[in-house]
Amino acid sequence: MMNWRSAPLAPATASQTASSEHADERIKLSDEQVAAAQIKLAPVETTQLAEHFLATGTIVPDADRIGRVAVRVLGTVTELRKRVGDPVEKDAVVAVLESRELSEVKSEFLAARLTNDLQQTLAARYKMLWESRSYPENEYLKSRLTAQDARIRLDSARQKLLALGLNEAEIEELPNLPIEELRKQSLRSPIKGRIAERRVDLGALVGREGQESELFVIVNLDTVWIDLAISPTDLSKVAENASINVTAGPDGPNGVAKIIFVSPLIDKDTRSAKVTASLDNAESKWRPGMFVTAEIPVPGRGAVLAVPKAAVQTIEGAPTLFVREGQEFVARKVQLGHEDDNQQEIVAGVNAGEVIAVSNTFTLKAELGKSEAEH
Template sequence: MVVLSAFFAAGTALAGGHAAAQKPAVIAMDDGQIKLAGIDLTQAGAASIARRVSVPGTIVPDSGRVAHVSVKLAGSVAELRKNIGDDVAKDEILAVLESREVADAKSEYLAAKLNNELQQDLTARDKSLWEGRAVPEQQYIKSRNAAAQTEMRFGIARQKLMALGVTNEEIAGLPQAPDGTLRSQNVRAPISGRIAERKVELGTAVGRDNLETELFVIVDLSRVWVELSVSSGDLSFVKEGQSVDVTLRGPGETGTGKIVFISPLLDKDTRSARVVASLDNPDGRWRPGSFVTAAIAVEKRDAPVTVPFAAIQTVDGRKAVFVRTKDGFEARDVKLGRRDGPTVEILAGLAAGETIAISNTFSLKAEVAKPGDED
């Protein structure tokens, strides 16, 4: 970088004649030059460092968020309102079936409803007449028994419709519905999500007698599972509720999930256990079938001094960071401890609160490593 070279040349001149013949211990740069050179700064400080078990995994749908939409009656597909890939909301109509079975059930319900209403009116009249001594008690008892029977038949007819998938709202609207709609049955989405499969076409016969019964498969991918395989040796460190750092192989995207299940059984061939982590997926970037690497935090402790690992450079075979001084930067040898992802522990050479460079440090390293000019 031309700008950085000019800065370093100026710093060397400031160091003085004899110092110019040495490798610069301090690279002179003021705040304006640091900003122009694109060097970011941060302070060393305490952080939690974890030991992690790294295991392979696969993204799969959350089994509680997959719905197989099947028919409960025999009929044919009269209308398809959704196709593969479409987003759907819960209770949205996916398709319309035509069925003699549902037409018979609706007709039976309407007849039972009418008979029940008439018998209830007759029973109420007989009760009033009996109380006024206008009819014998035996007539009222007979009328009351008939009312109980018609009410029971009405309830059975209603339950039959519900068993066929007719909703309460649709049942309530049957008396006002046109006659031509009695044979129609709406197929609704049981969950919100996306159509992953559509297994029928218009006119397809569905239902019993070895016909297709499943119409759609809906998947809600707003949350997915990560299927992990953990060896028996590491299994004792893994607990439900632990956090998991998930990295997508290839693009390198990362996310954080939580372990929700640990199988009590080991695979007889691999001697590993199935572990499932739940992972939020609001933007759909975690696609089922993708291979991932998961890091499970099995042990945590607080480290008094930590820095971003990107700040570490190797200078003359030793690990070093560039510490901000009043004149610029000083290359400081450090002793590294445990690394946790992008963070590394510093055991010696740096104190908490000191400011260091965390980007464009390669150029600083190159300046420190340059041989000195001869007098």
């Protein structure tokens, strides 16, 4: 078997290249020399390009995973159970306040509850007496009307408590609480997450007439969003539900996000459209405020004639492929089209099925230059 070092590349003779326009466009190279030079051959094929374009963006919290703890009554903060950065579960108590207004509404509910129980009992008893013909119908109808009014008042008092932030379990527990507990309200987290902001201090007056009504901001970063700015020329290439590759620089994390929203509006100042993508962050690699680059895929144009990028060399300013013809490589100029990360579309110059060099083509380029210098 011929060794690459013992059998250096030799340009074809004039008689061997008579069919070529220029003698130095051909390189004679045996199969043994091809193997020794580790030049890989492959046929030109049609394939689907994985085209994409780049867009920059910023990591922001998922707007569906932000919870705010606010108060709806005038009161004083007596306990702060969570600090900034603390993890919280859904419905966990983050603070406790005392409110005279809340105490009055709770008392109203308890009174309405007792009145309703009494009126419902009386209405049931008068109904039995009326059905036994021992009680006047008019009196029975009055008792039933009074019972209905008591139920309405109870429901109204319950709705007030719900509007002030109490849940059903807390309302049902009210009759069992000591009287001094009626002025207290537990503020609970609406979601699972971490305390991102605490906007109140112990002893602060809060509520409608106070200084603050929103006390805590809680963020769940298990999923984050990416706000991308897309130019109008690229906007038509972006599709909702498409997967995109995201990276935060050479040393930063990378991942795959899903586009969930493409704005139909163009910002008048930036002349770009907002595109939002959702990104899994279970490992807490992505932090709001990070700048990222996204590779957004372009919808396919169908199969095209393409070769590996390593197969293309530039010779005399023109893209060139080395086509294998018998024991020779022919340097053939081609016309390029679109490309992706690995493949280059060939618009003209070669046909499907022709065998070309797809690796170590720089060796062939160097040998071609050597033969030209010799001539």
